[in-house]
Amino acid sequence: MSSSMTEFPARPEARGAVHQNLFLARGAREVHAVITVDTEAGPVGSASAPEAAEVLILDCSGSMNHPPEKITRAKQAAAVAIDELRDGVWFAVVAGSVGARMVWPPEPALVAADPHTREAAKDALRRLDAAGGTTVGAWLRQAGELLRARPEAIRHAILLTDGRNQHETPEELAAALRDCEGLFGCDCRGVGTDWSVAELRMISSALGGTVELVVEPAELADDFRAMTATSMSKAVAEVSLRLWTPAGATVRFIKQTAPTLVDLTARRRAAAGLPQTSDYPTGSWGTESRDYHVCIELEPGEVGEEKLACRVSFVHAGADGAAQPLTQSFRHTEPDGRTNQFPSALVRAMWTDDLAQSTVINEKVAVVTGRAELAKAVQDGLAAHHGGDPDLAVDCLTRARKLAEQVHDTNLLARLDQIYDPDTGTFQLNRMSAQQEMSLDIESTKTTLLGRG
């Protein structure tokens, strides 16, 4: 394990914990719980190195020439990413304008990285010009077609753009996303301030990736290097959160709450052959930490009765496509402080007449709830600002500032304070730059992990 060429992640082993208040008041129906999970994908021999496939999607629409530094830096960043690909990783470079065209290889296929193909791809990049419009849905479909040829691989794409999806309808983009969901993961990067945070966030959260604003084109190279390295550190593709609920229960929501806020509720797919069980795709996993918030509505039980509200575990697509459980274990803390381990996260409910028990809100549930309210307050504030309702915008952002203090979100608080005037105690929305606004918007759904205690 001395050379980086032979260090590959093993199938991750997941360890988690369930945080909830077990007790509900008589007649109460709603159960909340936070499930934290950490996976460890330690290095193993190359024999078990997972196959990886990477597609770089570069926006080559005409706007990338204004200023020309944008396209130049984008090409340099793509070259850095290509250098980062280890030998044997399947890759391709796609240029997007109206439709998508192959940059490397010339035919629509993936090629294995080696010294020769990496050089050839970088040569092709240098000859690339920018012209035409923006059809992100078509670009993603092209990436999907290429990656589909490697069903065993951990499949990933990087999308770089500087504009809005002007030459497609929102329906066309949504349809493309539906086709690509679960097919590959995609990190999105926006250059300049002419792109839409909401649009790229929709793509990145549907495809289990991140979204960032690249202020300085010079930063791109490091960012691409990091994204490629992260993608290749993934140990297992297509991890899904598997949720069992009792008969008669309703899933109010299930959200990833860290490292980014992603509402998974609508991604529900019935788990084949398992009654009362659904899978929610979460993308590929390596060594990482994630937090989830589930809210289940139950038929109330009698006082003193205990029920299971849901059972959460994580599965990945096995070699034959059938879901296989990860190796996993979850810590549960009983009301008396004793802890137990179970192979899935058990969210429970016990009804009581003791208000001292039922009115306690679990501290971690309170934090993720506050954090979700904070994200909503920021986004509602920005929407009101655009909708011409400055009073509402200021109300929302004032509330957001208070919430950010409460949940100790210093990053978001710093973004808010850039547009906050402490002398007047209000927000200077007219002086907010496009970049400040986009950064604030992006920051609103980035969260910090809960403590593991």
Place this chain on the structure above:
Amino acid sequence: MTGQFCRQCAEPVGPRDRFCEHCGSWVAASRRDHVEIDVGSAAGVSDRGLRHHRNEDALALRDISVAPALGPALGGAAGRREMTVAVVCDGVSSSARPDEASEVAAEVAAEALVAALHAADNPAAATHQAIRAADKAVAEMADHARADGAVRSAPACTFVSAVVTGNAVTVGWVGDSRAYWVPEAHPDAAPAQLTRDDSWLAEVLAAGTLSPAQAAADRRAHAVTAWLGEATEPVDPHVITLEPEGPGVVVVCTDGLWNYLDTADQLPAQALDRPLDTARRLVDLALHRGGHDNITVAVLPFPPAAGQRSPGGLSCPAA
């Protein structure tokens, strides 16, 4: 088997944790939720039922062999005498710690019975001694509770015991737990209830002041009028001895079973050689009819089969 099905919806329970795979109900946690005891010559099952969240019934079984030199009072035959002993108690739900009361009473009484029978007391005298010992033990729990400063009613439970020897069946009881004699099937012998409940309902029916339908509908119908653990006055137990003419089975049970029996005729006698199967079948019958209360059943064949003793009582909580 009983313990592998959900108590709410009767669906099978998954092997992974203690919740029903269908409705999510909590299924098994306490060692007392489903207890089976098989001493070879007799067996019993105690089950939480479908509606209560703990089992306040308790069951103790013993299989003893008394040396003839020490047991001249127990019948004329030569050789060691096989005897089976069962004690079933039902915690009074309005009392303090009824689950502890029943467990203490059943164990104390079973030990007292075994000691008295080995000491050559006749089964009726042994039964009186055992009931007094159990009553005292439960009453002492109340004293402990008061020492804790807890302001609660004292622990209390019902009691029924059976001692089955080679020539007689001795039954003692306090409260509304019952014993039945079920003769091995032949046309002239009908099953019979050996006990008479110490209950409001039984007293009203005996006095003839209400019709059976009126009495049964009264909310006091199930109230017991005697129990173990009453510190202020000594317990007044009932003890009877029966000398059956032929083989049969003694069934000892709590109201969790007999509430679902319209007549004693529903008790099966066909299990002389497999008492555990009979006990399980009777518990399942009560569960399938609703399982509204804890259910405890002990089955003691008469005469006791020799040479079937297991190396010790087997007590296995449900999976």
